[in-house]
Amino acid sequence: MMRPHHVRPAVWPWLLLALLVALILLPLVQTIVLAFTATLDHQGVAAGSVGLTNFRNILATPALMASVGNSLIYVLLNVAFCLIAGLPAAYAFARYRFVGDRHLLLLMLAFRVTPPVVLSLPIFILFAQVGLVNSPVGIALVHCLFNLPIAIWILESFIAAVPREYDETAFIDGHSRSSYFFRYLIPAIAPGIGVTAFFCFIFSWVEVVFARILTVTAGKPITMAINALFSFRTDIGLVMAMTVLSLLPGVLMIWLVRNHIARGFTIRV
Template sequence: MSARGLTLRAVVFGLLALFILLPFAQTVLLSFTLTLPREGHVTGAPTLLNYAEVWARPDLRGSILNSLTYVTLNIALCLAAGLPAAYAFARYRFTGDRHVLFALLAFRLTPPVVLSLPVFFLFARFGLVNNPVGIALVHCAFNLPVAIWILESFIAAVPREYDETCFIDGHSLSGFFFKRLIPAIAPGIGVTVFFCFVFSWVEVVLARILTVTAGKPITMAINALYGFRTDIGLVMAMTVVSLIPGVAMIWFVRNHIARGFVIRT
């Protein structure tokens, strides 16, 4: 690379890093700052009290557990239903295959606000309101199409001879899926998990409407902290805590994150 190219990149990515990291820096900074006066402490002083309070409050701790529960369930559902579907699209041609793919895309394009009303009535009838299963299910409307899309491109990258050899070796279909296919596309599973997580963990509209009295997710717990005298330090500490699983996910998929979207035309 030329010296000019290097300087250009250093400047561009330096500015990009500044733009992206500035709000995070602000958040972390405030999370370690005392923002409401308390006995024996001055506001503005560096403190760990905000984190101590997140840890001590059962509603905040509980919300982390609620979010983790439905996100894990959602990821499990998307993989369980998405893997066979992705395998079908990657390995076979069948009547209507292109139409089904387009229909799946159309569902991903449905705005969550559009679905919120009927989903609430429908799920109330089945006892899925205030229930982590409900949120896990409704997030599938958005995550399942994406999961099928990512998994399909990873499966298609594995040569078909690989499947055939496994079947000749005497693997059953389920044995092949668990012992051969899943290990072969492990990075694809990782990327799928990441993108399911990224939607399910941070989505607000549907998660709010489906948790009326119990099972509040982390997003709603943060909203509830805003009030007449908002302890912004506590809000920021809770935000930082909510970022930890996501940052860990980015770290795990860092080498494969851009590989799931190669679209064969």
């Protein structure tokens, strides 16, 4: 990590870094402070007092608790869909040339960058016809629109980094394609699968446009449960406590992939 042209340890990079970290953390600190502050008068708790009131109120509200589960279900389903469909596709792009491969990549990229609001209306009509509205499967499928291209792209770069000879040795040893896939290739690209799962999880967790239109009456995700808290007299402390809760899975994911988030994430375009 140390650069050869950098000989004498200076103080200013550390000061600058501390300042940047403070700026990144500032909105989060604000959120956490409000989450632990009662912003409205509650039974026996005056507005302005510091404590766990907001978190107790979350626990006492079944709709808020259920929303956390709803979000987790479709996000995990989405990660599963992206890996199951993404792995063979990434293998095809990494190992073979075929008719239309470049155009297909272009189309995948185009769908990744198409804003959700552009397709929200026809997707709602289509999903209403096939009974996928208010269902976690519906949201998990539609989030593939932007996550599957990302998954294929990340997995492709990891598979391409595994030498071809590795494939051939396994086939000579008499392994079938599927046993090779599960017993050799997947363990070899495990960090790549971790990074892919991380990005799919995150982008599905934070998305709101599709998650809103596809949950009309049931299965509201945590993002919509937070939106529903806004009224004429909003309990902003409760909103912030829910926000803190909504950050925890992402923070856990960052912690799990912290060693691979940059290292081993060699990008080839």
